[in-house]
Amino acid sequence: MPLISVVIPVYKAEDCLNELYKRLVRSLETISQDFEIVLVEDCGGDRSWEIILELAKKDPRVKGIQFSRNFGQHYGITAGLDHCDGDWVVVMDCDLQDAPEEIPQLYAKALEGYDVVLARRGKRKDPWLKRLTSWLFYQTFNYLADLNYDAQVGNFRIISRKVVNSFRLMRENLRFFGGLVDWMGFPTASIDIKHAERLAGKSTYTFRKLWNLATDTIIAYSDKPLRISIKVGFFISLLSFIYGTYLVIRALIYGSPVTGWSSLIVSLYFLGGIIISILGILGIYLGKVFDETKKRPLYLIRNATKNIGNFEK
Numbered sequence: 001m002p003l004i005s006v007v008i009p010v011y012k013a014e015d016c017l018n019e020l021y022k023r024l025v026r027s028l029e030t031i032s033q034d035f036e037i038v039l040v041e042d043c044g045g046d047r048s049w050e051i052i053l054e055l056a057k058k059d060p061r062v063k064g065i066q067f068s069r070n071f072g073q074h075y076g077i078t079a080g081l082d083h084c085d086g087d088w089v090v091v092m093d094c095d096l097q098d099a100p101e102e103i104p105q106l107y108a109k110a111l112e113g114y115d116v117v118l119a120r121r122g123k124r125k126d127p128w129l130k131r132l133t134s135w136l137f138y139q140t141f142n143y144l145a146d147l148n149y150d151a152q153v154g155n156f157r158i159i160s161r162k163v164v165n166s167f168r169l170m171r172e173n174l175r176f177f178g179g180l181v182d183w184m185g186f187p188t189a190s191i192d193i194k195h196a197e198r199l200a201g202k203s204t205y206t207f208r209k210l211w212n213l214a215t216d217t218i219i220a221y222s223d224k225p226l227r228i229s230i231k232v233g234f235f236i237s238l239l240s241f242i243y244g245t246y247l248v249i250r251a252l253i254y255g256s257p258v259t260g261w262s263s264l265i266v267s268l269y270f271l272g273g274i275i276i277s278i279l280g281i282l283g284i285y286l287g288k289v290f291d292e293t294k295k296r297p298l299y300l301i302r303n304a305t306k307n308i309g310n311f312e313k
Contacts, residue, residue, distance in 0.1 A: 004089075007038045009076030009077055009093070010042060010076070010094045011041075013046075028103065031107055039080075039094075040066075040067070040077075041066040042070050049064070056306075062305070064305040067300065067301065068300040078298055079301070092155060093154065098196075099196055102119060106157065115159065115160040116160070120191065121153070122195060137214050144218040149179065153190065154178075155177055163184060166186075167181065176220065219285060223285075
């Protein structure tokens with residue numbers, strides 16, 4: 001029977017971890033008795049790590065990793081994939097909006113010959129502001145990153161060992177799990193699932209965090225912002241040339257002097273803003289290149305349960 005791993009980044013989840021564990025065990029035992037649950041605690045400041053230790057003590061199939069500080073959700077997924085052993089690996093969030101009961105359907109679809117099976121959510125149970133910011137994020141991301149990433153798909157999916165091994169090869173600092181898996185191009189399918197309400201707490205993904213994630217992932221996946229800035233520069237130059245030609249012809253034909261100091265000052269400020277923006281885009285790309293050259297580890301582990309290999313206790 002296959003070994004199935006479930007990788008879950010954990011952040012401020014003390015109120016739902018026990019329920020998550022119970023539902024996962026019930027669901028996974030319908031597929032195989034040979035499974036593991038890898039919980040990566042991202043220093044949320046609550047009792048999540050203590051609960052993970054209690055679960056691991058009670059059930060050796062539970063593995064726990066605690067970061068040295070808060071690194072972020074996609075780094076948590078990376079750590080889980082680095083330390084899981086399953087032939088098939090399920091990645092999901094900890095808030096139970098993605099139901100563990102859907103895992104058998106994902107696994108059954110994967111057995112049809114797919115390396116990646118996505119859980120496509122129906123009507124989302126998030127607040128309208130969360131849905132709006134998420135929609136804006138994916139629209140911006142798809143346009144600037146030249147991808148066609150489905151906004152109805154989150155992290156919840158099942159992937160094969162082949163995909164996991166390929167994912168481990170990609171060690172760039174800018175992490176976006178869904179985008180990296182999509183970039184690989186392995187055979188992919190999707191199934192429709194119901195999106196539940198959060199069991200407890202509220203989402204920690206603010207508009208600011210989504211905006212930062214969008215900026216980082218766009219820079220990591222595409223140079224389209226640079227190409228757009230070039231087009232904007234040429235377009236402004238063309239408009240300036242046309243307007244300048246018009247002024248010269250008007251002066252030659254009618255003998256009227258060139259007037260309009262206000263419009264001149266506005267134009268200078270406008271062009272100055274465009275130039276500063278383009279320099280800012282270039283600076284961001286250079287800054288990210290500088291970060292990559294440091295070759296720092298993607299994450300640091302503070303604590304881990306005994307069944308985590310390659311970690312000095």
